Amino acid sequence: MLWLGSGSAKFARYLAATIIAASFATVASAQTADTILFNGKILTVDKDFSQQEALAIGDGKILATGTSAAMKKLAGDKARLVDLGGRTVIPGLTDGHIHGIRAALTFGTEVNWIGVPTLKDALEKIRAAATAQSPGSWIVVAGGWTEAQFAEKRRPTPSEVAAIAPDNPVYIQHLYDWLLLSPKAMEALNIRDDNDVTPGGKLARDGDNKPTGIIEAGGNALGRIFDKLPKPTMEQQVDGSKKFFREMNTLGITGIVDGGGVSMYPASYQAVFKLWRDKQLTVRVAYHLCSPKPGGELADVQNLTQLLPPGFGDSMLHFNGPGEIIIWADWTDGDITPDGKAKLAEFLRWAASNGYTIQLHWNPDRTVHDLLDVIEGIDKDYPVRDLRWAVLHLYNASEDSLKRMKSLGLIWGVQDGLYFGGERLQKEVGAEQARMMPRIATAMKLGLVVGAGTDAHRVSSYNPFVSLQWYLDGTTIGGTKTRGDEEAPSRRQALEMYTRNSAFMANDDDKRGTLEPGKFADLAVLSADYMTAPVNDIGKIRSVLTMVGGKVVYAAPPFAEGR
Incomplete structure (x- = not known):
C-alpha cells in the first residue's frame, strides 16, 4: 500500500490529480478499500451519532468505520492512506433549499x-x-x-x-x-x-x-x-456554474436541493445539464421546477414534467418535483384569495396523484392554515406522508401549525433568513415574540423532520457554517441576538439538519447524509472541530478536504500544497 502523510508532496500531487479523475484505484473485492482516512474524529451522524477514528472507502462508497488499525486492515495493495491528524470529518453537507442553479449561472460575471x-x-x-x-x-x-x-x-x-x-x-x-x-x-x-x-x-x-x-x-x-439584463453566454454560464459548485465544495457542501424560483426558465438549466452530461458536477443536485410566470401554473408544470417522472436522473442530478413557487399567488407572502386557494388545491392534488415530492414557499403563520387545509383535504384521497412534501420558510410557525404539519408528515425547511432580517423582525413583532422564531427546538420535540438551508444567494449567504452558527446562537449578521436559546437546536441536531435531514428532503437519505457502510463517500474534513469550537467561531469553519463519491473535489493545506 502507499503511505501518504497529511503534509507530503506526494499526497498533494495525488489530491490535485484526483479532482478530475474518474475514480480511485480499482478495488480487489467488496471489502478491499482504495482509500483509508485514519487518525481522526469521524462524526458518522448515524442514528446514535456515533464517533469513529477512521473510515474505509471503496468504489466511491463507505465500506466501514472503526479504529485506525481495523480500517488499515481493509486497505488494498494500492490504497491511499490519509492521515487526518486528529481533524474532524462530517458527512458532506446538503443545502436543503438553495437557488444554486440560478446563482451559478452568473457567478462568474x-x-x-x-x-x-x-x-x-x-x-x-x-x-x-x-x-x-x-x-x-x-x-x-x-x-x-x-x-x-x-x-x-x-x-x-x-x-x-x-x-x-x-x-x-x-x-x-x-x-x-x-x-x-x-x-x-x-x-x-x-x-x-x-x-x-x-x-x-x-x-x-x-x-x-x-x-x-x-x-x-x-x-x-x-x-x-x-x-431584462443581458444574459451571460452559455460558455460563461458553464464557467460560472463550475466556479459556484467548487465554491460550495470549499464549504463542505456535497449536495443541494435547488428550489427553482424567480427568473428560472427551461433554458436556465442547460448549464447544469451540460456539467452533468460531461461528468463535471462536483455537487449532487436535486432540482425542483416551477412555472416561470403567473397564470397557468399547473399547465406549465404539467408540460415541463411530461418526460420527468419522480426521481428522474441519477445519483449526481435528479428531478425532485415541482416547487418552490406552486402558484404565484402563494408567493406574495400575504393573504391568498379563494381563487388562489382553489388553484393551489388543484395543483397539489395533481402532484399527489402522480407521486411528486413538493417544496412549498410559505409565509407567514397567520395564513398557513389555508395551505394545511388544502393538504389535509388531499391527504384523504392521496396520502402525502411518504411524498416528503416540505413547507419552506414559515419563520414564525406556531406550535399549533407545527403539530398539524407533523400529523401530515410534512417536512419543515428552515433557512437562516433571520440572520439578515432579525432586527427588522424585532421591530415588527417585538423582542419577546422574535426570541421564539423560528421554533426549531419545538419542532424537533414534536418529531418533525427539520431540514437546513440558506435560500441563497439573493436573500442570504450560501455559507453553511454561518447558517449553522445562526441556528445555534440566533445572532444576526449585525450582532443582535434575536432568538432565544430555548428554541435553539443542539450541535448534533443542527448538523443532522444539514446532513441526514436535508438528504431526506432530496429523497437521497438511503444513499448519503451519514457516514455509514454502503452510502456514498461524500464527506468533509474540517478546519476546526464543529462539536467543540466556540459557537461564535463556527461561521469561520471551512473544509480542508471534500470528497464526493470518494473523489477529491477540493483540497486545502495541509492536504494540498500551494492551494
Missing part, C-alpha cells in the same frame, strides 16, 4: 458582496469592475448582502455608485425589496415611472420629482427587471 465587511469595500468592488470592464458593460450585484453587515450600517446611494462607475449600467439588488439602478442602467432599461416597475414597484424621486434610481419592489417586479 457578477460582483459578489456576500460577507463584505464595509460599504467602502463593497463600493471598491464596483470600482474595480468598472475599471476592468469596457464602458457600457453591466455591473450586477444580485443580492446576498444587507446593510447590517457593513460597518457603516447603510446602503449605497445613487450618487456614490454613479461616481465610481459613470460609464457602466449598474444593478444592485437588496434581498427582494429594494434595487439601485445607476443612470446608465435606468436609461438602458427605459425606466421612467412606476408603470415600468410593475407589479407594485415604486420609484423614489428627488426634490425635483426626478427618479433617483432607487426602486422599492417585491420579488415579482424585481424578477421582471432582472430578466
Whole structure:
C-alpha cells in the first residue's frame, strides 16, 4: 500500500490529480478499500451519532468505520492512506433549499458582496469592475448582502455608485425589496415611472420629482427587471456554474436541493445539464421546477414534467418535483384569495396523484392554515406522508401549525433568513415574540423532520457554517441576538439538519447524509472541530478536504500544497 502523510508532496500531487479523475484505484473485492482516512474524529451522524477514528472507502462508497488499525486492515495493495491528524470529518453537507442553479449561472460575471465587511469595500468592488470592464458593460450585484453587515450600517446611494462607475449600467439588488439602478442602467432599461416597475414597484424621486434610481419592489417586479439584463453566454454560464459548485465544495457542501424560483426558465438549466452530461458536477443536485410566470401554473408544470417522472436522473442530478413557487399567488407572502386557494388545491392534488415530492414557499403563520387545509383535504384521497412534501420558510410557525404539519408528515425547511432580517423582525413583532422564531427546538420535540438551508444567494449567504452558527446562537449578521436559546437546536441536531435531514428532503437519505457502510463517500474534513469550537467561531469553519463519491473535489493545506 502507499503511505501518504497529511503534509507530503506526494499526497498533494495525488489530491490535485484526483479532482478530475474518474475514480480511485480499482478495488480487489467488496471489502478491499482504495482509500483509508485514519487518525481522526469521524462524526458518522448515524442514528446514535456515533464517533469513529477512521473510515474505509471503496468504489466511491463507505465500506466501514472503526479504529485506525481495523480500517488499515481493509486497505488494498494500492490504497491511499490519509492521515487526518486528529481533524474532524462530517458527512458532506446538503443545502436543503438553495437557488444554486440560478446563482451559478452568473457567478462568474457578477460582483459578489456576500460577507463584505464595509460599504467602502463593497463600493471598491464596483470600482474595480468598472475599471476592468469596457464602458457600457453591466455591473450586477444580485443580492446576498444587507446593510447590517457593513460597518457603516447603510446602503449605497445613487450618487456614490454613479461616481465610481459613470460609464457602466449598474444593478444592485437588496434581498427582494429594494434595487439601485445607476443612470446608465435606468436609461438602458427605459425606466421612467412606476408603470415600468410593475407589479407594485415604486420609484423614489428627488426634490425635483426626478427618479433617483432607487426602486422599492417585491420579488415579482424585481424578477421582471432582472430578466431584462443581458444574459451571460452559455460558455460563461458553464464557467460560472463550475466556479459556484467548487465554491460550495470549499464549504463542505456535497449536495443541494435547488428550489427553482424567480427568473428560472427551461433554458436556465442547460448549464447544469451540460456539467452533468460531461461528468463535471462536483455537487449532487436535486432540482425542483416551477412555472416561470403567473397564470397557468399547473399547465406549465404539467408540460415541463411530461418526460420527468419522480426521481428522474441519477445519483449526481435528479428531478425532485415541482416547487418552490406552486402558484404565484402563494408567493406574495400575504393573504391568498379563494381563487388562489382553489388553484393551489388543484395543483397539489395533481402532484399527489402522480407521486411528486413538493417544496412549498410559505409565509407567514397567520395564513398557513389555508395551505394545511388544502393538504389535509388531499391527504384523504392521496396520502402525502411518504411524498416528503416540505413547507419552506414559515419563520414564525406556531406550535399549533407545527403539530398539524407533523400529523401530515410534512417536512419543515428552515433557512437562516433571520440572520439578515432579525432586527427588522424585532421591530415588527417585538423582542419577546422574535426570541421564539423560528421554533426549531419545538419542532424537533414534536418529531418533525427539520431540514437546513440558506435560500441563497439573493436573500442570504450560501455559507453553511454561518447558517449553522445562526441556528445555534440566533445572532444576526449585525450582532443582535434575536432568538432565544430555548428554541435553539443542539450541535448534533443542527448538523443532522444539514446532513441526514436535508438528504431526506432530496429523497437521497438511503444513499448519503451519514457516514455509514454502503452510502456514498461524500464527506468533509474540517478546519476546526464543529462539536467543540466556540459557537461564535463556527461561521469561520471551512473544509480542508471534500470528497464526493470518494473523489477529491477540493483540497486545502495541509492536504494540498500551494492551494
